[in-house]
Amino acid sequence: MNFDTTTREQNVTVLHIEGKIIGNTADTFQRAMERQLKEGNRNLVVALMDVPLIDSSALGAIILTVQSFRESGGKLVLLNPQRAVRDILEVTHLATVLEIYDTEESALSAFS
Amino acid sequence: MHQPTSPNALRTTEETILVVDDDIDIVELLKISLESDGFNVHTACDGASGLENAWANVPDLVLLDVMMPHKDGFQVLKELREDARTKAVPVILLTARGQTEDKIRGLDTGADDYITKPFDLREVTARVEAVLGRTRPIKYINPLMKAMGDGFSEEGVEKLAGHLEAAAAIQRKLLPEKAPSLPKFDIATLLQSSTSVSGDFYDFIPLSEKHIGIVLGDVKGSGIPAALVMVMIRTALRLLCDEAMNRKTDFPYPEPAAILKRINDLLVRDTDVELFATMIYGVLDTADATFTYTNGGHCYPLHYNHRTGEIDFLEACGMLVGAFEEAAFTTKTCTLAPGDILVAYTDGITEAEGPPDIFYGEERLAACLAKHAAGGKLAPTAFCELVQNDLARFSGSTQPNDDRALVVIKHELRNERLVRYSS
Numbered sequence: 001m002n003f004d005t006t007t008r009e010q011n012v013t014v015l016h017i018e019g020k021i022i023g024n025t026a027d028t029f030q031r032a033m034e035r036q037l038k039e040g041n042r043n044l045v046v047a048l049m050d051v052p053l054i055d056s057s058a059l060g061a062i063i064l065t066v067q068s069f070r071e072s073g074g075k076l077v078l079l080n081p082q083r084a085v086r087d088i089l090e091v092t093h094l095a096t097v098l099e100i101y102d103t104e105e106s107a108l109s110a111f112s
Numbered sequence: 113m114h115q116p117t118s119p120n121a122l123r124t125t126e127e128t129i130l131v132v133d134d135d136i137d138i139v140e141l142l143k144i145s146l147e148s149d150g151f152n153v154h155t156a157c158d159g160a161s162g163l164e165n166a167w168a169n170v171p172d173l174v175l176l177d178v179m180m181p182h183k184d185g186f187q188v189l190k191e192l193r194e195d196a197r198t199k200a201v202p203v204i205l206l207t208a209r210g211q212t213e214d215k216i217r218g219l220d221t222g223a224d225d226y227i228t229k230p231f232d233l234r235e236v237t238a239r240v241e242a243v244l245g246r247t248r249p250i251k252y253i254n255p256l257m258k259a260m261g262d263g264f265s266e267e268g269v270e271k272l273a274g275h276l277e278a279a280a281a282i283q284r285k286l287l288p289e290k291a292p293s294l295p296k297f298d299i300a301t302l303l304q305s306s307t308s309v310s311g312d313f314y315d316f317i318p319l320s321e322k323h324i325g326i327v328l329g330d331v332k333g334s335g336i337p338a339a340l341v342m343v344m345i346r347t348a349l350r351l352l353c354d355e356a357m358n359r360k361t362d363f364p365y366p367e368p369a370a371i372l373k374r375i376n377d378l379l380v381r382d383t384d385v386e387l388f389a390t391m392i393y394g395v396l397d398t399a400d401a402t403f404t405y406t407n408g409g410h411c412y413p414l415h416y417n418h419r420t421g422e423i424d425f426l427e428a429c430g431m432l433v434g435a436f437e438e439a440a441f442t443t444k445t446c447t448l449a450p451g452d453i454l455v456a457y458t459d460g461i462t463e464a465e466g467p468p469d470i471f472y473g474e475e476r477l478a479a480c481l482a483k484h485a486a487g488g489k490l491a492p493t494a495f496c497e498l499v500q501n502d503l504a505r506f507s508g509s510t511q512p513n514d515d516r517a518l519v520v521i522k523h524e525l526r527n528e529r530l531v532r533y534s535s
Contacts, residue, residue: 002234024245028237031150053469056332056459060386063435067385092390092409093431097438 001025003032003053012043012111014079014104019052026057033065033076045107049080052090066098077097079107127244128152128169132162132188133177133206138229142175145233146240147380159183163191166198173244174198174468175236176223177206178214186221192403193222202243206231242456274289283339285344291492291519292316294325294398299326300492302500302518304460312458315346317353319365328519329391329433330458331411341379341387343435348375349393368393368406369441372433376408376441379434388434396448401523403454404445408433409526411459414478416485418525419450423478426454451488452493454521455481460514461499466506476506 001019008014013036021029036044046062062078072098077099081089089095101107129151131142136157142152154171156162159180166174176190178185185205192198205226207214219226225245227236301314311332324346327349331338351373356366372393379388382492391415394405407413411431412425430441448454457477464472480502484490496518504510 024241026151027244028241035150055463059432060332060388060462063388064386091411091428093428093439094409097436 001026003029007041008045008108009110010043010111011041012108013041014045014047014107016032016047016050020053021051021058021061022053022055023057025054026061030061030065033061034068037065037072037074039059042069042072043111044069044074044076045079045104046076047079047104048054048085049082051081052082052083054085059092059094062098063094075111077101077107077110079104090110103111116201126152127172128154129240129455130156130162130171130174132155132159132165132174132180132185134158134180135177138206142236143231145236148236149240159185162188166192166201168193170197171201171239174201174203175206175227175240176203180209186217189221189223193250202246204239204243208397209348215415216313224273230347234496246319252390279336279339283343286315286343288316292318294324294396296319296401296524297398298524300490300496300518300520302496302516304516306460306498306515307510311342312460312517313342313346314517314519315349317350319353319357319395322397323365324398325365325393326396326397326403326456326519326521327391328410328456328458328517329389330460330515330517331389332387337387339343341383341389344383345375345379345389345433348378365442368395368404369430369443372406372408372430372441373439376431376433376439377437380437380439383434385435390432390459396521401448401450402445402484403448403521404443406430406441406443408441411457411462411474413454414454414474414481415446415448416453416455416481418449418453418485418488421482421486423482425474448521448523450523451525452523453481453485453490453492455495456519458515458517460512460516461503461518463514464503464507464512464516466508472503472506476502488525490522492522495520 001017001021003015003017006014015032015036017029033044033046066076079101081100089098099110101110129146131139131153133139134157139155139157142446143155146153154169157164160183176185176188189203192201192203202224206229207226208229225239227239247388275503287303291301303312312330314328319325319433329345331341349371352371353366356362390410392405392406392410394403396403405426407429409430412428415424415426417424425445426446429444431439462472462474462477466472480498481495484498499518
């Protein structure tokens with residue numbers, strides 16, 4: 001798994017993830033998200049278009065971090081998850097509590 | 113909301129790595145790289161200050177250069193291992209290419225892994241993650257061992273192993289050995305654990321003469337923390353059902369969605385946010401031949417329709433259990449006509465891996481059911497075996513890499529029992 005970040009307008013950071021998030025990789029994933037919060041970036045878009053697969057550890061990381069962002073008055077949204085990831089989010093009904101957007105434009109407008 | 117920090121999370125988000133190398137450029141490079149991976153990084157440029165640093169502020173892992181003047185990496189490693197504070201801290205050695213003897217000596221002295229210079233930074237991250245992944249559970253168990261008063265003695269380890277075995281035995285006892293025998297319905301189960309204790313579970317709760325509660329669930333993760341949550345869910349479920357049946361207010365039985373909501377709220381309140389479960393809970397009415405269920409984010413069960421020969425997935429009706437206060441559940445009913453089969457399963461079955469990144473999947477499971485159920489003669493126990501064999505063929509192994517559980521319910525065809533027992 002690799003990741004990089006870019007800052008967009010309105011102090012929104014886009015964290016772009018590439019590769020599978022399974023097993024121990026979920027820890028790196030979680031730290032990458034929490035680092036943004038630690039650095040004071042409370043508006044985060046997690047871009048998942050290049051993530052072919054996640055497992056329950058990755059779900060745990062998402063759930064935990066979404067709560068941390070909420071508690072600090074910020075927001076974390078997901079961008080463009082692919083079929084396998086979308087299926088898991090739907091079966092677990094996480095899609096009903098997480099904000100998921102198909103385009104970066106709509107994800108960014110969630111913070112305005 | 114509860115605080116998302118408690119000892120039952122194996123993962124701590126603030127992990128510290130100590131880098132010891134006399135090459136200042138390498139130290140800086142590793143510091144930048146590991147910090148961008150989210151670690152706290154401490155550094156030292158010789159063996160003596162490395163030891164001082166490690167003892168003053170015990171790190172979660174040490175990256176240690178072998179070739180250093182005065183005190184070399186082997187001496188540092190030896191002294192780390194001799195001190196109670198750093199005895200269990202994982203160490204990865206940095207060695208020059210080709211020095212095989214170093215590697216062997218290093219692993220003999222108690223290093224956890226080694227990385228050959230010159231290295232790729234991605235390899236460093238991968239090895240650090242792998243070693244931390246292996247040692248996190250040990251770090252979690254160590255305080256338990258200390259609390260037992262035996263420190264790190266072999267006797268202490270044996271005692272702890274004994275406790276773990278006892279925990280596994282208690283858990284096995286909680287799972288019903290045999291599915292209940294019911295009029296008109298035949299039920300079979302399968303449970304394969306990937307570790308001694310399992311996060312997958314099922315249970316049968318007698319509610320009345322014609323109603324039986326059936327649960328199948330999967331607690332995220334595996335090992336002791338998952339098993340503890342499983343025991344908690346199973347106990348809460350039984351208590352809630354008992355209580356409701358005694359009060360006789362929820363006629364004829366408490367609504368599955370209401371039960372699951374209470375379990376969700378209990379878990380949200382009392383456990384770490386990343387400990388959650390997915391589960392199906394439903395009530396089988398043996399007189400009306402219906403299954404009234406709710407589904408907390410679990411894989412959709414399969415329903416084989418004997419009359420049409422087709423397979424449907426039971427609909428979704430709620431979120432995974434124990435993570436969000438606002439989780440809501442609905443109750444749905446499915447009719448099981450004679451010959452129909454209901455199959456609930458955990459993702460250890462559908463996510464069994466064959467060729468890399470190819471999963472067994474719902475479609476293969478459904479195809480296996482459709483193929484063998486045709487004709488109406490498939491017994492639930494036989495189906496459990498078929499799935500087990502199919503999975504072994506598909507994954508090329510009989511050892512599961514995740515817990516697997518199956519609950520198979522069949523509404524028997526008229527006279528089926530007669531035929532089966534007379535043949």
